[in-house]
Amino acid sequence: MSRKREIHLGLFLQGAGHHVSGWRHPHAEAGSENFDLLRRVSQIAEKAKFDMVFLADGLTSGVDAHPSTIARFEPLTLLAALALVTDKIGLAATSSTTYGEPYHTARAFSSIDHLSQGRAAWNIVTTSYARTANNFSKSHPEHDERYAVAEEFVDVVRGLWDSWDDDAFIKNKQSGVYADPAKVHVLDHKSKFYSVKGPLNIPRSPQGHPILIQAGSSGPGQDLAARTADVVFTAQQSLAEAQAFYKSLKERVVKLGRKADDVAVMPGFLPVIGRTAKEAADKLAELDQWTDLKSAMPLLEERIGHSLTDYDPDGPLPDLPISDQLRSRAELLTALARRENLTIRQLALRVAAGRGHHIMLGTPVEIADRMQEWFDGRAADGFNVMPPFFPEGLEDFTQLVVPILQERGLFRTEYSGSMLRDHLGLARPALPSV
């Protein structure tokens, strides 16, 4: 792709808002189970020419879990519904390799790609939380096994997506030939974890392959992303950290024979926008006032993988063994606490506000400047925007920040194509020659 480099924008769609107390804001229309809100918000993002909306997911929820995880739509059915109320914007959803089946996953995303005429994306996750296993009659595999399974799972899915040539379904009424039997590729996959014969019972989808997204930042996560992903979501707290991650990821991509531009790195950030710096700080303070240590601590403990109740909240984060299951997130937060000398309480409140993602606080110009700095500084090819609450937090961003990016020529003013693959500037994958 030789076209001009432009920022890619995703909307991290979470009805309850991304600030832990976002749903309590007087202007917030919660929550994640409110389809009308999710529909309007997706349409706002489309009007602002975002590349995609993105749905996280989880397969377990405690009784006192956060509103964003305690009640939400099943993402694939939600995506199919959103496909019918939008026209151009990409539609990304999370689906687990550890708790899924390649045939089901391949089929569902192909189906959504057909329904949306080429706008589907699959965010590949291996599922961190061991308690998920309690809902699936099995035990939770270890980190490295989860990634080994994921590698094979993704290969099977991609193989199934290539079951039929693009022109296989000739539907000749005269001859009675619906699908040309010379244009089918029976996968016949048999390896360590999966045995899947194929073919998939749906035509090859408009994008050839739905877009693949990966968000694991551990070594095995980066390896999987470098080999298979079109987009990488990541949580980075500082420009320097983000640049290091960007560099590391792109090097892995190139090492595997792909072009650096074949993968878009998109850190998440929580925009808190004021007309002045003070107004922005006040907005964040307004949100933070509803966050107490009691509601913030579970989020931190979940990411660190340890109970912290025995430690002084106003003391430093203790040295704790980092669980294999949560490696990348726990390391990121430990580094943040050390770098900024944060107490447990301060770290918990920081996590609560931005969920481990960077908080961009300031005027529209300051935020556009920061985005440009990350973009020009090769810390990001784009961003996953995480409004603190909906819909106002998104409207602020699309009305105040997006026009600045557009004036600077950093972001599109119109879609140039109709598929997510077009928005990302990625070529349609050719069928492997037989």
Add this chain to the structure above:
Amino acid sequence: MSRKREIHLGLFLQGAGHHVSGWRHPHAEAGSENFDLLRRVSQIAEKAKFDMVFLADGLTSGVDAHPSTIARFEPLTLLAALALVTDKIGLAATSSTTYGEPYHTARAFSSIDHLSQGRAAWNIVTTSYARTANNFSKSHPEHDERYAVAEEFVDVVRGLWDSWDDDAFIKNKQSGVYADPAKVHVLDHKSKFYSVKGPLNIPRSPQGHPILIQAGSSGPGQDLAARTADVVFTAQQSLAEAQAFYKSLKERVVKLGRKADDVAVMPGFLPVIGRTAKEAADKLAELDQWTDLKSAMPLLEERIGHSLTDYDPDGPLPDLPISDQLRSRAELLTALARRENLTIRQLALRVAAGRGHHIMLGTPVEIADRMQEWFDGRAADGFNVMPPFFPEGLEDFTQLVVPILQERGLFRTEYSGSMLRDHLGLARPALPSV
């Protein structure tokens, strides 16, 4: 329910049409992967006040499979999309207990029930075809084990649907309580096949429980239906057979402490409608002309569970052992061949035309008469209508037959409620008392 007994109508939605050669008709707009067709056809059924549209499914497809199975949408994503382009009509899809997970299934159907505001239905199948296992890295369980698994699977799904009281999500911004922790029911299911903790991460859905449909006609299939189903789909070739099945099923229902009216029995039939008897016969002949033995035999062999290539197609159906996997369908077809003295060729063509379902051939009045005869004669509470091809085959039925049923007071002229449960006259299930 003391309201007047009325015929229930489902549209068996299959883009390729239900006659094996339906897609080849000059007026047919195939096929099952054509969303625009499925959308328009669903809207036609809704305009005619049908109770529901229904999607069959399969998780395997041969290279030379029929157009209806070789390429189709994944049903749950398709249903979610159809929810957005219809308002009142029920939306039923098939999902397998043998190749699914209760947590995923409970969640997806709840999600569709929310998206459609109370119109979702799950057709519970155990998956007959052993070759399905080739796509799922496992071996195919025997018939009786499949049903034992299904019984427990359905219980887990229903338990997960009751995870939250209807008024659990109070979303109190002042107190910060999103879900009332006193109103959650953690399932904690542990039994022979499944261990599923819960709760489900979505509020209880508009219908309380999405509608349950069952279509297995074997003994274990009828037992599962009698205990759990709201609707039973069935293939019956004659009034007498249908009456016997209806009686057997309703007796099982009553024996389990439910009311006979709690379950609607809906046989499928293929309507071939002419303004005269001759025009109808000509229409069927026009369709049959495209069906040769080569295209018809695989459908028969699939249902019988044996290759028939070594037998004279113009001789009788040989006595063959009936596979445990295909018990109910194989028995039905063997009985039909014996009763009507059909050759293999004749049986194959009959299966090809109606897929083992009854073919109703005649004028609109004749077809309405036959439906009324089955309905009044307690052979059916309604019908699953299987047009030979789309959209014309459906339009003929809605324009010519439905008005006669309405004039006779046998079928609604307007929806009396907005949920599928309302159309079926079924009460919303109460939450089990704790």
